[in-house]
Amino acid sequence: MCTDEFFALGKAEAEILGMPGLPILTIPHPMARQRPERVAELAVQSVPEIIHILTNDAAGLEREYKAKTVVSRAKLRYKTLFGDDFSLEESPDKFKAPTSLEAINKLLYARGWTDGLPIIPPTEERVKEMISHWGWNPQEIIGLLPPKRGEASVEKIAINAVMAGCILEYLPVVIAATKAMIEKDFNLYGLQTTTHSCTVMVLVNGPMAEELGINCGYNAMGQGNMANATIGRAIRLVLTNIGGASPGILDRATFGSPAKYSFCFAENEAESPWEPFHVERGIPKSLSAVTVFGVEGPHNVNDHGSQSAEEVLLTVSGVLATPGTNHIYLGGEPLIVLGPEHAQIISSDGFSKGEVKQFLYQKARVPLELISRGNLDRFRKIWPERFSGLGNGESVPIAAKPEDILVIVAGGQGRHSAVIPSFGATKAITVPITDRDGQPILVRERKSGTSRD
């Protein structure tokens, strides 16, 4: 069963599983805020169709439900270029387009293949140059991206990287991030199709971050740096075009976030008083790595007055402990980005990263009185061990355990840090950046300058 607004998602999932005629009963959206009496009424009204689905001729049901369409409230502007579905196996690898940049962008925008910003036309020449620079096999399949289980071949990833404006050198980072996103524990399907305003954040560690000029300092999470902007953008295009999560159709984000355009930066390892994040995750310092996080956009922590570790972390705790994130009822891995000045204050007081996590776990608590009755009822069903027995005056931590809180250092000077809430039902995944043979890429001499020199 799906509500009518989510019928398209259910139908797409059924198609991907090879059952385009899977019977899906629709009920009016939204169900979440219906009163119990209305839920009962709708349930009883559904029973005749349920019996019809369970007992009638299978072939007839398949024809009936294959043909079923439900009009969504989303204003759909997408047209398909190749028959009914541009991701069908028989869709052509190449297609004819106008020659002017403006006309090409108009065409690809109408297909839903861009993020709304102009793209670089993915000519065969540009794509081949990017792939051959690294010697990859273009037909190598990195994995299947949900929700449409689209094949993420090296070629398809490179096409989207070209469109995003990536230079040749960025391809391994985009491929590594794609590999990481496909890991089961990342739960990319959930991230791609949720109503939650989350995105995929890409953190780069190791020598390649500096080699590629990925910003880790001032405005690291903002605009202005080509590597940050285009690598993050390539990931979003990969998710949309290969994974099939088009906004309003299979990407059900209620309002999304600017972080969905591009969210990529490097850790400021030089100014971190602790070991780099990828080392914490088991990768040697001399190697380069990518970590993907399923997160919301960043929330600044402005603290110009605190003079000690406890004081700074108290402010971070206050920003972290909010009833409006998924942490309190789904757990997950809250991400803390400490600015270098805050990191120095904290480490000067002898705090290790582990102690930072312990402190935040103890202090970042959401009082029960800040959680609505309706939410409490829901949270008690979803996480009974956490919520049962809690009474007035008690509070809920923002992680299942201190180790689930992730801490990195990034940014320039200034007394700011950031809290980046997790989607909750996801785990950060770290992978080394490797070459076509799966070997870690060491910072190497370029063939002949950069492709953008």
Add this chain to the structure above:
Amino acid sequence: MALELMNPCGVSRYDEEPIAPRLRDLTKKVLGLLDNSKNNADLFLDHVLKALNKAYSFADVLRIKKSSGAVPAPFTTEFLERCNAVINAFGD
């Protein structure tokens, strides 16, 4: 004059499978109820079951519930092997 561009979309390959054969009758069958933890999904399934129980006598009813809407269902071997039909509520 036209330009040739490369298709950025991932190809989805799948073999079509028929849906499971239907049941002639629901009497003495094992019914599965999958609650995806969305608000009111449990209540909805309660009322569906109540209505179905008036018309049919099931051999058994097995219920499983996801921990949240965004994760795969925690199917057990017993659920997959014993259920003759499953009602899944609901995509929301």
